[in-house]
Amino acid sequence: MSMKRSKEVRRHGREGAEEDGFFSSKNPQKQWDWEKDVSSQPDESFTKYAPQSRYARDAFVLHPKFGKGVVVDVDTQRVEVLFQDGPKKLAHGLAG
Numbered sequence: 001m002s003m004k005r006s007k008e009v010r011r012h013g014r015e016g017a018e019e020d021g022f023f024s025s026k027n028p029q030k031q032w033d034w035e036k037d038v039s040s041q042p043d044e045s046f047t048k049y050a051p052q053s054r055y056a057r058d059a060f061v062l063h064p065k066f067g068k069g070v071v072v073d074v075d076t077q078r079v080e081v082l083f084q085d086g087p088k089k090l091a092h093g094l095a096g
Contacts, residue, residue: 030058030074032082036069039084054093055079063090 032038038060046062047053055061059071066083073080079092 032070032072034070034082034084038068038082041068048089049081051091051094 008050037039041060046060046068047055048060049063049064055071055074057071057074061069061071061081063081063083066081066085066088067082069083071079072082072087074092077093078086078089080089
């Protein structure tokens with residue numbers, strides 16, 4: 001008994017579909033520039049970082065070691081924060 005391989009199916013017109021936005025996400029993420037967007041924010045805009053707290057995308061945080069940063073990506077247990085030295089992955093929402 002031999003197994004028959006199916007033909008590769010190519011759908012025309014999808015190669016450039018992502019470029020025109022058909023398959024792209026509806027809410028593109030903002031590209032943050034630390035010097036321009038974060039460092040210029042007033043101190044009152046920043047929340048002190050605590051692993052027990054939960055953070056949303058685009059939230060400003062103040063870390064005791066890394067300084068001022070902005071949340072650029074959120075996962076269930078981690079957030080990626082852009083600091084002056086570069087992005088760092090930090091815990092959030094830990095049970096205290």
